[in-house]
Amino acid sequence: MALVERDIQLDEHKRLKHLLTLEGLKAHHLTEILDLAETFFDANGELRKVPLLRGKTIMNVFFEPSTRTRTTFEIAEKRLSADVVNLNIATSATKKGESLQDTLWNLQAMGADMFVIRHADSGAAHFFARQVAEGVHVLNAGDGRHAHPSQALLDMFTIRKHKGDIYDLKVAIVGDILHSRVARSQIQALSILGAREIRVIGPRTLMPSCPEALGVHVYHDMDAGLEDVDVVIMLRLQNERMSGARLPSEKEFFRLYGLTEQRLERAKPDAIVMHPGPINRGVEIDSAVADGPRSVILDQVTNGIAVRMAIMAVIFSNAARHPQEDAS
Amino acid sequence: MKLNLDVNTLIDTLAERLRDDPIMGKAPCMVGIRTGGVWIAERLHAALGLEMPLGVLDISFYRDDFSRVGLNPTVRPSDIPWDVEGSRIILVDDVLYTGRTIRAALNELFDYGRPDEVLLTTLVERPGCRELPICAKYVGATVNCDQAVKLSGPEPLELNIVERKAEVA
Known part of the structure; x- marks a missing residue:
């Protein structure tokens, strides 16, 4: 018996047969x-x-x-x-x-x-x-x-379209990393495509136990994490997957991790802002940013x-x- | 192996025939089928001095053998830069063989609109191998059916005889 189960999403020629995860793909x-x-x-x-x-x-x-x-x-x-x-x-x-x-x-x-x-x-x-x-x-x-995986792929497509080759880019993923299947798939996609730097930004209570194992740089301070990035990916606060009190309040979350025009100034001047949707205005992202010139949120759709x-x-x-x- | 046919002479012949065709008096548009057909169409388009820009069809998404051989990995978007509805179209391809490429091209064109007329011209044809009721109005030359030919280009344009195993329908 083989020690490792054959990747069930690939056929015997190692081509996609199902798309279940980006993990293990080339x-x-x-x-x-x-x-x-x-x-x-x-x-x-x-x-x-x-x-x-x-x-x-x-x-x-x-x-x-x-x-x-x-x-x-x-x-x-x-x-x-x-x-x-x-x-x-x-x-x-x-x-x-x-x-x-x-x-x-x-x-x-x-x-x-x-x-x-x-x-x-x-x-x-x-x-x-x-x-x-x-x-x-x-x-x-x-x-x-x-x-x-399809969300992460459309995000890579959007990044490539607006910013060119992914291996040159610094990308920050912000918010509820712990509950986010989108973040997990994005991190995999970015590492497969060789992004220069992947950062995750969020409070300790919304981070997986050992985020560094995913090959990312972890920031708990939003301003420091946004410094000099090419792409900012905001995540939705997933109340439906949260058990117990991981946050003091949505207001508090916005104060610390909400994306505002002012915060965005830390990123590169031509940085783009993404969000997989649905967006919670005033919770993880300010309307001025979501509807602003650097937002590619609707292009993602x-x-x-x-x-x-x-x-x-x-x-x-x-x-x-x-x-x-x-x-x- | 290079075929003993000069492509430039064949294109001149086609241009001459087209110049005398009644379609020329009706402001025709031209479409080339990727890849070889586009190379021929570019030459014909210039020779005839057509006003409307050249359209390009990539029929990969319209082939009838997708469920048998999958997708052509070099597929690129089609580009028809004018309104197909009511237009008169000169459709250009390099080799007319089974007729299946032309069937796919017609289907794709009709997804853009209803042309008033479509005239088919090809650089060469291999008669006797047709699998669909399709024929070209003007062909540059006729080659033996058991000779698979392929156009290479764009510079220089040459017709080559293809080894059996590498043949493309």
């Missing part, structure tokens, strides 16, 4: 997606509809609420001409006691070629990927505190469609290249 896996995403924009910067996934059925299975991610996945699927089914399981059969596995098998029997899954439990997408039939693909649209199109196109393309071998 730079070429990421750049292939980022490069392809660019080609979906036409000369006017619009996303054209193409017939690439005609006849494929993609099911968006959301056990947790989502607006941006679910909608941009749906638009991406429709731009690729796939048939789209949306399931909000929070209001569906699991309430009647159906297990995750039974839900999956039933949806698979309805002819799904790909599942896009969001779940409050870390590891739910991996669970799905282990259970699906050969030839069915799983995309993780966020599982618990674990990973949100548009880019999310192109990047999600690219993820799906790459995975179906990989499966098409060696269908016989995949069946073994």
